[in-house]
Amino acid sequence: MITRKQLSRRTLLRGVGASIALPALDAMSPALASLNRVKAKSPVRLAFVYVPNGIILNEWRPAKTGRDFEFTRILKPLEKYRDDLFVLRGLDDRNGNELGDGPGDHARAGASILTGVHPRKTAGADVKGGVSVDQIAAQHFGRETRLPSLELGCEDARTVGNCDSGYSCAYTNSISWRGPTTPMPPEVNPRMAFERLFGVADFSLDEKTRARRAQQRKSILDLVRDDTQQLAKTLGTNDRRKIDEYLTAVREIEKRIQLAEHLDVNPALEKPSGIPLDFSEYARLMYDLMLVGFQADVTRVATFMVGREGSLRVYPEIGVPDPHHPLTHHRNNADWIEKVTKINCLHVQLFADFLGRLQATPDGDGTLLDHAAIVYTSGLADGNRHTHEDLPVLLAGHGDGALKPGSHLALKSGTPMTNLYLTLLDKAGVRTDKLGDSNGRLEPLSELNGV
């Protein structure tokens, strides 16, 4: 059995960003790796990246479709990965619309984007949405990896009352839903996310020091064990029971340390101390956690909420000291539009950096980017007007050869987002006939094989 503890001892990871070449972690854990080896091919990794409050669409949408489309101001950082991604037009999340429920587009956008289900309007505990695409994949892969799925976010969850015009905060807090009444709130603390992935890991040290510390720890335990055995002989029954308990624990720890000894790897990601102060560093770290989770095959499915819908984050470091959400209701104020564009650009830049690191990470017969399929979407198209149609969507990665990216595709207007998801599930080997409001696969399928 692969236990969390064993893994923690093996996974001395460090140097985030310092070395991009991450070692193949499967060497560290035969138990985990064996799952890979039985499969001839590397597994497909699915990720869904979500940005809040819509996008300044004029600065996003390329004019030309097909292979030689141009990279607009917001998409510019992605130019290097022209052959690794699709820009998609024509996808709708129509269940984000009011459909008779009145205001609350932000809440509905978050709750419906991965489910295709119109959430029940309630501020109480009786929330009801749908099952999200990542969780369907998680149910499928969950048997093969230690974590069925990883939910990450960069914004703390609000837990009380209503978050948008009479909608429970559960709707804006989580895009991932295990069941209609079970949202999966994202982990926002990198340290906790790390521990979820790898257990309570040791801090980083050079190899020689680590070896010596391990040796010293062993002599400490030797000494303590010998002393305690002597002691135990001189005690009465009840005291002895306590000391025996202690001895058993010591022996158990010695065993664990022994097991961990020959499973050490070169560090690749240091255990985070908490939430970095700088937003870019924070987001990069969360992307890194997703990356090492994929790399070590601890999980194959992840969602990442760069912000939650209605986000009020301020970005003073790029000249935007005002909260995000009010700015998006710009009423055509040029200054505000510019500020929102800056935020959109920053988010895409961080995504591009992530793609770069995926591409630099060897995985099986290629790189992680070769084996990944990553959807990047905003919950709303135009944040000023709360539109849910023709969403700005990217699809990155090659899906282990199942996708042939490299173009700007205009899909039939009014295609549900969920049709894209069904198609991706197909490519990842997960058969599902319906997801939320889906009404088919993306037809023809070859659409996603480039033009």
Next chain:
Amino acid sequence: MGQQRDKWARVQQMIQSGAMPPKGRPRPDDTEVQNVLRALEQALAREEANLKPAPGRVTARRLNRAEYNNTVRDLLGVTLRPADDFPQDDSGYGFDNIGDVLSVSPVLMEKYLAAAERVARVALFGDERLKPTAVRHRPGDRRIDATTTPLTEYDLTGLTLPNALHVTHKFPVTGEYGIRLVMGGTRPGGSEPLRLNAWVDGKSLPEAQLDLDNAATFTPGRQEFTGNIVETRARVEAGERWLAGSIVRMYEGLPPEYNGPNPSKRTRPTPQEFRLPPDIPPERAEEIRRRVAQRRTETAPINEVRVVAIEIAGPYEQPTGPSPASLQQVYVCGHLNGKHAAAACARRIVAALARRAYRRPVKTTEVDKLVGLVTAARQQGDSFEESLCVALQAMLVSPHFLFRLERDPGVVVAGFTPAVRGNDDKRPAGAKPAATTAHLITQHELASRLSYFLWSSMPDDELLRCADAGALRNPSALAAQLRRMLKDLKSRALVENFGGQWLELRKLESLKPDRQRFPAFDEYLRLSMRRETELFIESVVRDDRSLLDFIDAPYTFVNERLAKYYALPDVKGPEFRRVSLVGNERRGGLVTQASVLTVSSYSTRTSPVLRGKWMLENLLNAPPPPPLPDAPTLDESQIGTTRSLRQQLEQHRANPICASCHIRMDALGFSLENYDAIGGWRELDGKLPIDATGTLPDGRAFKGSVELKQILRADRDAFTRCVAEKLLTYALGRGLERYDQPTVKAIAARVAKQDYRFSSLVLEIVNSMPFQQRANAQGERRS
């Protein structure tokens, strides 16, 4: 009677309460009942008098979390509190320092190993370097009733207003931190910049300002604060701190038309022209236009802006190197100007540390082994400090450190040796002690018992010196030590750990009173009510006051928040102070303190049953048995509307089995009905007037807290025994047995003769047989 004693006691209780014989069955006449009761009472008393006291045998006690934290602090000057990350300690008999219950799991062992490494490294090399990170606290807003009328008489600091936010945060290391106030709400456009204060432990940081008069806003004509953040830097010492963010002089700087004090001198901005977004369907457009027009005519509320979250960023700068306190504790050979003659005296350092870590003299062979670790590390090329670190870690995971071990002497002492004055428990002449043998614990074991009892920590140097000199059984030396220990700030541990568990105050941390029903409840109130009771107990301990002050006292401790809550005049600011309650009928003594009233309530309503049970358990030492499995529950929806809680409970008591316990519980609890579920004063429960009367089974009728306290004072013997029993359990770290009853009784009787002074209770416990002695292993039951 013997083994059957408990059964007979129960028979007595059932007859006394009238529960037996059951209703509808033939009932003996009153004289007959009284005769039976008298006979039972005499038989029970005889049995009690013949009970033979015994010292008992405490099982080796593992340090619990509080003790571990305090011990590494006192041993090495390390304020890390590593045990906060250990698994929760189990508790037994109401306390979490019970040897039999505290266990060691592999998970805990792993934590011990990691903590030893951290603690040793911090002691020798200084705090670990932490990267600056951010932690956000968002406990939830308090309700604010919007107003457009400025106040003139209000808390200028803003701390007690619902616009302020209060949280507790544990700072991992000493260093410079940014305290960020995350704002919410709006203020009228044209107001002066908002003035904000961050507070650490009630001390204000420099004032900050936030000017949003020209910033993005959803609502034209208002300053929109939501999402804005103001940061103030401060150096903060490691440990748990109370943080607050408040709005200073909230009703100043508003536009002149509000007629507030010090109005704004700004010119009003011209309202922005309203343009409809494109593509809006005509039917919506009309509605939007109407809404905007309406907003324009509204007067913006002035008290809506508030602190919604506090974020702690940092540490930005940390001191480097070991702390002076650590240096002093470790380098006994001296450590001058950063250079020390340490390498030469490794053995002295290790021996001194081991003696303190194990809290007893150490054998040469023990020191040899530890020095061996240092030498081995040196040979591998580690520095002196690194090598010393290995030995220190070994001490910190040793059972001699982690457990309070008490050893049987080689030679068994037969019978009991009266230890010191006060240990001559009144045994009937000729009565032999229980048929087992015991011994006096050693001076060093006694020193540890004393220090863990009063300080939840290791003995300090003076106590160890006394033990070395064999002076701890000298009555005057011991009394002097006890006085010194109770005066020491470390005795706050007794308040936190004993008080916190005895009165169930620890529950206060996790309670979540219903926000709808109790909008006044916020973190500030929670912190303040906890502090009141802590200071109150502390004053009884430190100033050596009467135990009966717990029942009723003409004083308490409040800050402005609590003073307002209790309607006490003339208290300004966040600092606590002692105030007189003379002439105040509503407050005084533990049972009227908001903390106690809150922990004995449900989150939505008061419960006379819970409060009655709380008093029976914690003040009168008469815990009621658990309710019958099929006991009917109350219909919550009816409370305060159609049928009062009292009516419902009275119906419940129609069942004689239930009545036997409830009649007492409910009577006690109902007398506190004038206090709501968070301890606030009230005259009505919902729509119905409060009826705070009660009648005890023995016929004593009383009304309200004042008469309740008279009843409790009348029962002071039971109360004193109760406190004695609780404190003895805590002091020994074991559950009390039948054979401890004579000891408890004797302690209580002596305390009564000494004006119930707290120090007399401590002294009597310390001098008692079970504290001074330990049964030998032979008598132990095989398990």
